[in-house]
Amino acid sequence: MNSAEPTTDRVARADYLAPAEVAEALALARLAGDADGADPFDEHTLLRLRDPEAAAAHLTARAADGTLTGYAHLDTTEPAAGIGVELAVHPAYRRRGTGRALARGVLAAASGPLRAWAHGDHPSAAALAVDLGFTRARVLWQLRRPLTGALPEVRLPEGVTLRAYRPGADDAAWLALNARAFASHPEQGRWTEADLRVRLAEPWFDPAGFLLAVEESTGRLLGFHWTKVHERPGAARTGEVYVLGVDPSAHGGGLGRALTAAGLVHLRDGRGLDRVMLYVDESNTQAVALYERLGFARWCGHVNYALG
Structure with a gap:
């Protein structure tokens, strides 16, 4: 995510994910959670990801062979109050610009304030947030x-x-x-x-x-x-x-x-x-x-x- 080189992955936006795409995103989240020691999506996002009627936007990043390398979820229920954002990058496809491309896709897709969670307070997430102008607004401790x-x-x-x-x-x-x-x-x-x-x-x-x-x-x-x-x-x-x-x-x-x-x-x-x-x-x-x-x-x- 900190690589200066632009990713070659294709980032696409959708208002709906097919069941197979949802399964891909959930599998990617499990891999990212296992690698980082903290799941990238909270319960709220997981429930909305599985709900086809939820007000949400989805950004996917795919390698040339079609592999899902990253996913970002945008909760658009109340855009004026702040669009909730969570994203994850496949552990095998990190440090090649995928996270940054997804984040820029989020900025392009959003039309209001953004509230993005970094679960586990990962250093690369903090660096990316600073680069894109985000500020730390809230800390949730797991005890x-x-x-x-x-x-x-x-x-x-x-x-x-x-x-x-x-x-x-x-x-x-x-x-x-x-x-x-x-x-x-x-x-x-x-x-x-x-x-x-x-x-x-x-x-x-x-x-x-x-x-x-x-x-x-x-x-x-x-x-x-x-x-x-x-x-x-x-x-x-x-x-x-x-x-x-x-x-x-x-x-x-x-x-x-x-x-x-x-x-x-x-x-x-x-x-x-x-x-x-x-x-x-x-x-x-x-x-x-x-x-x-x-x-x-x-x-x-x-x-x-x-x-x-």
């Missing part, structure tokens, strides 16, 4: 901890119980709680029913691992810990604190800590895992401090670059 040692005790506030999520019955109440808990979050707080439904339909979804904190006297949802298990051929199974939120009215009572602990216990005792990860914004110092007190340590960073 990890083992589940093999002692776990924090689950101490729920008085009058609060835990139960599993009930798909269908809890959807509306959870969406309202999620919006309150993440009112200032640029992505999570804006989830719609469609965003929830697509995730409930994913193969990894397990209602037993979607824990709800409920006020006993009223049945009101006060918080939640949605866990996830990553299973990938050839890699160790890893749990995730997928989403954890607490209603602002319940802050300060220790519910967030209790929910975190309950999810860790579920991942270890219920799913037999020995490691867990989570993502947290660097700017959310309160959450970072909580997780570090619970034994999490920084694993890697993901940087969002902005232009315009």
